[in-house]
Amino acid sequence: MSSKIYFVSLISKDNRPLYIQHFFPYESLDNSIDRQIDEETGVESENPVDKKKSVSEDDETSTVQDYLAKQEGIENDLSLLDGKSSSNELLKYNFLSHMALDIFESPFYDSEENTNKNLLFIQDGIAVYGYATSTGFKVVLGSSAKENISDVLYPLFRQIHRTYIKLISNPFYQQYQLEDKTGNKNGGLDEGGIDNLKFSESIKRIVTDWNSS
């Protein structure tokens, strides 16, 4: 079974995005959706940098411009980006993550950690799996698997969770903005994202190891 993980995204308990990373160039089978997005990026990419980078609290209604502006920042950092990936894919994965958020909050979602109930939905050939903890920390994975691989993914979810725990156990990491003595709001999340290089490397390593096995 050679299912690949296309993306990972981590979301905090008030539905702020923490981290999103994509891994595998997505071969689009459904061209119509991509063309639609192309139109959007064509229009909006005229002035992405000027838009404010911060993502609002109410993520469900944040605009396409915000996504693109964020992608500009993220794209510069991703070392796995090759010529085949595009901001379209990141946009798509962002949309999928947002759809996953709705499911987490729906009454149909069973938040016990059942190993075979993580499949949230399938869209555009990407099967989206979610994992939520009782603290509201959520991991969303998109994969290419044709059948339900929830139990196989469960150890992967646990590994990602452990990496996140290692990050927040750092006494100097501030997940929620605190004012330091000069009155500046500093910390790990000033724009709603995890900046930490080591964390990013660990997540990349975990998923690429899984993808190659």
Added chain:
Amino acid sequence: MSSKSYKSLSDDIWKNRVDKINSEVFTLTYGSIVAQLCRDFTYAEVNTQLEKMGYNIGLRLVEEFFAKTGLGRCTSFKDTSEVISKIGFKMFLNITPTVTNWSGDGKQFSLILDDNPLTDFVELPEDNNAANELWYSNVLCGVLRGCLEMVQLDCDVYFVSDVLRGDPITEMRLKLNKFLKDEVPAGEE
């Protein structure tokens, strides 16, 4: 006592006679102390505060040490170094640092800590020169200074390098200044 018997003594003490605490509780508690100090003081002051805290701990910890081990006086500073690394650190932190880099006069040595339970999961903040100024585990220097002072050894204990700062090893240096003479308190005879 030989080096081997120190090891077996310390293993025995660690296994049987020491109350244990969950390592994450310990690490997170120390981490929150350091993080709070960093919010209240500059890094140089944090180092001083940690050392002072360690000193106060050491003054009391040494009594516990002698109660659990029942050891007598060390015969030489070299013997002291062995006891510190093989029994002291083992008993309280379950690590055994290596004793190296003796100076020519036998009054200075280094302890190399290959793993430090205080620094699990810790990364120094990248701003504000933390990597150049803060010695995260400075409390250990204070503890050693306090303990040694209670056995009449006046020592300077300081960090030379720290893995958290990006150095390859974590190294503490102990320097013996003088032996403290037992002073008769004024008014007694």
